Amino acid sequence: MPEAKSAATGFPSRNEETPKALKEPHVPDALPLLADESAYVIPRSAQSQDLRVEVVELWGGSGTLDPGEITTVEFYWDDEAKPVDTRTVMAPYGSEIIPFFGFIPALKLGVSGPHQVRYVVELVSGNPTELSHPISVNIDKEGPNQAQPWVKLKFPAEVERDGVTDAYLAVNGDRVVATVEHWSDIRLEDVVEAYWERLPFRDLDPVASVEIEQMHKDGAPVELIFEGEDIRRNGNGEFTAYYHLIDRAGNTGLRSDRALVRVNLTASPITLPAPRVPQADDGLVDLEDARSPGGVYMLIDRVLDLEDGDVISPFWNMIPLPVIVFDASLTWPQRVAIDWSILSAGGFEVTPGTVLARYTWRRGIGTARPSDPRFVPVDLTVAGPVNPGNPDPINNRLEQVTIKGVTGDNIITGADAGRPVRAVVPLYADPRPGQELELMWAAHPTPVDTHTVQTGEREGDEVEFFIPWAIVEPVGNAVVQAYYWTFNGVNRQRAPDTPINVNVIPIIGLARPEFPDVTYDGGPSSGFINCSHLPWLGVRVRIPGDPVRLAMGDKIELSWVGHAGATNNAPVIPETVEVFPHTLTAEEALNGYIFVVPFDPYVKLPGLIKPAEGSDSPRNGCAVVGYRLIKAQGGVGKSGERLLPISLIRVNQPPCLGED
Structure with missing residues (x-):
């Protein structure tokens, strides 16, 4: 470590505003300092690479430098005479260079224990400051308890004597609590990880863990909680329980001594296989699946070692479904319906996604244990607007063709x-x-x-x-x-x-309309509508029944056209052109239907036609009558037309208009 140097001749004023001791550096990878630590711990994950060191506060004097002048920053490790890293920066510069960093070579981190890091700023060549304040770091390479194995777990006397039983779990909150004797170098945030291992030995994941807090350092027992579910899942038999001590730097101590524990519980499920979703066998649940008979469902296969009263709780996309309470009558697989409101929850009509399907098993007051998961892709999106009536395929928000x-x-x-x-x-x-x-x-x-x-x-x-x-x-x-x-x-x-x-195929053979009020006896009014028929009450036109061509729901459109003469070649009277519609009942299709054509203007106007003075033509007016059939199930036909002579003229009397 170099000694602090005096200001070089020629730079008396610039060094005066530079503090004699600069703020200590910062080490980003260091863990926060705890109450029982005297140095920042460097975790093992950061010990195999160069360690970044940062200057976090700009040194004084930089504002007095001329452009192009070079400032040098040297980083020092412990009391070594030479810097482990040197960095430079050219004036002008300011706080934008902060944090200004260098590195401690990874080679230096090979020596465990506490170390000091400092830096020196040489504002210009030959004008160094005093050393910065140091920061102490601890290169921690040793696990707790000086990396030595510690004593075995201490279980309650009843467990050590009788093993883990249903009765014990029932009165102890469905758990077994074991304690670890304090070790000599116990530190805050040390972790104890416990294992529950069936004989013969095999590697497993930890089943219990505790992190050391101040209360433990103050004498509180270090307790590891073995949950009843973890014990049940591993079954009955002889087990060893042990632990590892791990410090906050990531150093893991050797395995503790083993404690032997016997387990004698009512058999319970060991494996909970994932539910099956048959509609997802093609890789996707879609609208076609939702519309299929029975909709979307999941199947829960047989779970072994169930007891009456055990509860299976299915979940779809974290939404609870009706629970299944086991008894001997239960059949497998159990089918669980996923109704539309649940299937579509989560916005899958707008954006496809993936659903988690699973179930839990619980016995008594025990903790529910989840099955293996089943991840199910779901896509309910469509081209066009989302159907508010989904999963019905018909969307009334789509325009009709x-x-x-x-x-x-x-x-x-x-x-x-x-x-x-x-x-x-x-x-x-x-x-x-x-x-x-x-x-x-x-x-x-x-x-x-x-x-x-x-x-x-x-x-x-x-x-x-x-x-x-x-x-x-x-x-x-x-x-x-x-x-x-x-x-x-x-x-x-x-x-x-x-x-x-x-x-596209015309209907033929329709009977022509009939006139029930008209007689055809050869008399003077034969074939006519005249005053003797009381025409002001309307003229009846009958459509004959036809069981072959007519049916309930068919539409008849009666056509009535009045002419100002005795034939259909005479001029049409525009006011008398009309179509009268009617939809047939079953009885009318069989036996016929009668229209009543109103007197005025349809009968009246052609009935007032008479010869002009000095002429015998036209003798009378007429109406041409026919009808069109429009079948309810498709098809159109037209009947033949009939000419109906009409005369309301009386000799030496006014026309008969129903007024006398």
Whole structure:
């Protein structure tokens, strides 16, 4: 260690503001100083590499340096004359260089025991400060108790005499407490790790541990707690219990003397195998699994050595499920349902993730012991909006598809024949490239067309499908359903059905309408509606029943067109053009249905037609009557038309309008 030097000639003022002793260095790898320590402990993990030392407070005088002047910092180990590391910094500089660091070579750390670290700052060449205050570090390479084995564990007299029994655990909180006699160099944060080892000897993980606190140094017993569950898990027989002493530097002492302990307990499960999730056998639980009969479930296989009253508590994603209380009637494997609210908890409809599935076993007041874990990937995401009705595949938040028939939306007729039928739907929110929309048609087993979302497509863009005519035509006349699936590569969901009326084969053979009020007896009013029929009460038109062509739910549209003359070639009276709809009941389809056509204007206006002065034409007006059948299950037909002459004209009297 060099002696402190006087200021060099020519630098009298600059050294005056430099303190004579600088702040001690800092060693980042050192453990915090405890009350029973006189030096900072360097843990074993830091003893095999160079030890970083930091100057944490800027020395004085740096502000007076000229640009380009060099300051040297030398780091010293113990009382050695030469520095173990030298670092330089060029002016100008300030607090931005803090912490300023150097290293103690790993070779120096090979000598155990306390050491001192200092540094010297030479502001400019030949102008060193005094040595800094030192920091003491302890290179601790020796375990507690001078690294010698210590005495065996002391167990309660009853355990040493009778072993560990059910009765003992029942009255002692389901645990066995053993003590360790204090060792001579006991220190704060020393750790005692205890082992419970079946004979013959084998290496195990520690089952009990205690960290030394001040109360132990003050005389409190050092106790190791062997929990009943740990004892049960290892079964019955003869065991040795021992411990290792470990100091806070990481030094582990030799094994203590062994204590022999006998265990004589009611048999209990030793292994708790992980539950099985059959739906995850393909690597993933998805919406298809959730929709399958019975939904998602986990299976708990037989657990050996159970006693009546033992409790098995299943968990899914840390959510408790209904417990299973064992009795002799229990069958294996036990099936535990994972309902939708539990399966979807955790946001798996938005982001895929992994779930921990496991169960615990508990007997009496003992601590619950967990099974081996089962990690289950879950992905419930979809293309399009999340379905509030999940796991139902039909999402009412998806827009329905529209079939663009030539004659109207969601109607396909012979006018569409021979070419693909177009279908459209607005694209859902937040579309992702690569997602697919698959159009389904009627009972066709596979998609009839598919659209793959492209980069740049946005919500609301029109998605277009085409249905080949060869697939449409076999439907004939029927109402079929069209919908589409969305697919994100993992899960599918579908839009609601759109009913499509397919009428590509006309219905023929429909009977013409009948007029129950009209007589055909050859008399002067034969075939006419005239005043004798009281037409102001309305004119009846009957649709004949037809058990072959008509059915409940079919729609009849009666067409009535009045003409200002005796034939359908006469001008149409616009006010009399009307369609009267009616949906048939089962009885009406079989026996027929009667429309009553209102008098005004439908009967009145054609009934007032008469010859002009000096002419005999037109003799009267008429109505042309027919109907259209729209089948509830698809199909359209038209009846033949009938001409109904109408006259309200009376000789030498005003027309009959129901007013007299």
